[in-house]
Amino acid sequence: MTGDHQTLALLLFSTFVAVTLGITTWVGRHRQGSAEEFYAGGRLFSPMENGFAISGDYMSAASFLGISGLIALHGYDGMLYSVGFLVAWLVVLFLVAELVRNCGRFTLADVVAARMRERPVRIAAGTSSVTVSVLYLVAQMVGAGSLVALLLGGTGEAARTWTVIGVGALMVIYVSLGGMRATTWIQIVKAVLLLGGTVALTTLVLVRFHGDVDRLLRTAAERSGHGEAFLAPGLAYGGDWVSRFDFISLGLALVLGTAGLPHILSRFYTVPTARAARRSVVWSIGLIGGFYLMTIVLGFGAAALVGPDAVRASNAAGNTAVPLLALDLGGGAQSTGGTVLFAVVAAVAFATILAVVAGITLASSASVAHDLYASLRRRHSKPRSEVAVARLAAVGIGAVAIGLGLLARDLNVAFLVGLAFAVAASANLPVLLYSLFWRGFTTRGAVWAVYGGLVPSVVLVLLSPVVSGGPQSLFPGLDFQYFPLQNPGLVSIPLGFVAGWLGTVTSPEEPDEARHAETEVRSLTGAGAV
């Protein structure tokens, strides 16, 4: 890679950092301090603003870089991610968004704790939310690292480490100084940039093929070396039954995980009413659906124009397919157009990573301060001190994510996100749905539902081929792989639901009729919502 790439990309990226830091300080000037302001941005965003912010939170680097890379390498099998990521929003829209907005204040645990004994439920839900967030953060950090490695070529090992650290430091600044209001505006700016970049690249791909999608697909299939098989399922997840079950497992995790992601749930609290929450979801389904349709074009475009071999040579997991595609679309490595487009895409991807990372950090610091800290420390702390704890938590979570991000740098980011979704679907979704819809649900059921999903999903990941036992693993030298699937969703999601049911039926306590009535009335009417 030439120096021009680096200079221009760094310049564009510095501009984004400067703008976002500007937003942060400008927002941080006034109305600081209250928990309402820090966690929920004052709850006065419009549905459109929140819709853009939700899609900004959701369209991570994993989607932009990872999905297109998977499609470029494995053809149709990469498309499953696009479909699953979008269909998942129906679960959010139908079952979660409005009801959660009506019942909760800042976090997932608020909804559950309203019906149950507060302390055990908050500790359980807080723990699982933090776990999901950290896994998701690691995926974003890995994405940042591989981008830098691409920018700086083979010599970028130290630069890669420093990038991950720098991203972590920036996100801590955004979150601790700006809170939800700054984070939301950063998401909106980023969503517009990302959609703009994606539309531009998609247009260029289609123009290259004169709008002939059929020829794009044929060229991709020929170039891949797999022929027609490239356009049908089975390349990545075909073959033996283990990989087929892996595919189903991933599919389940994607569609059920979104509704359990803490940073998505906390976005619904930034609008004033349930109806506004619904309308933000409609906005985001439109934006996200369009975006994922375009990532499919980009993925097949990268396969057709760059070729899977070149993509694999640059990054074995395919994370750099889109930047390489941009280079080619602009006119090749030596041309000005290629340099500019490459720099733009790299900067957009950086911006994406930064914004998503900020969103997740905020949500997890809310879980730490509002759920864990408030429950574990029994002293009556004022809201101001809770916000101070949240700021500290952001620093701690940043440090953990940096460490794990450096460790996991060679895994595909879309795949890592799949893991985060599996944990979210196993630990967060059952307890959320049970407390919203099941009259007889009890405290023990809630606690069991969380741990019954969280523990199996994390343990199965540790025992899976992702961590040990193969050349692609985190620890290739060790072998404690006892679970064949890479994604635990197929086993751990049902376990979460079963554990919640089992805990409830074995529970000695009677379900609280009145508090169930309160949850149900509040969730459907919005009475008493803050």
Next chain:
Amino acid sequence: MQSSNDRSRGAGGGPESAADHRAVPGRAYVETASGVPYDDPRYDDPWYDALASGWGESAGPGVPGPAVPPMRRDAPAEPPRAAADVYLEVQRSAAFQEVRSRYRRFVGPAVAAFFLWYVAYVVTATSAPSLMARPVAGAVNVAMVAGLGQFLTTFLLTWAYTRHARLRRDRAALELRWDTQELTRGTRGGVS
């Protein structure tokens, strides 16, 4: 604590004025985070918006659902009760049961439908790749059509859900909300 209420109404008087909002016509003046005030129908008053699109004239192409019976008729004269009893009473009222069953009658089948369709898609992709590879037109095969079909059904269901909620649920739910908040106000010194 209705902080957002206070801010959105500018001069709003907090919980005490919550009931008056129903009587205030027109839209609210909402101040955005950027400090730019706007008075655009698309950003209607968060406390008022359900009525704005569902009251009187039918909003959109559909017909508003049949009216829901009022929850209570003579409540203002009743003595205050415990908040828990209020929620139980509201939950048992015909109005709430109607809203809840309208919600469930739509969401239940819709969730079952899209979930089965999605699982069928994933399972077919893994267990019958030869079926999915069958060409439809040019390079486009069954798998491509099914994948894009998932996108299409998602958009369609989104549209159907919002239309159903707007026409058949929003108005009744908002009225229940005010009634419930009026009832609980006396018991807890404000809707918490």
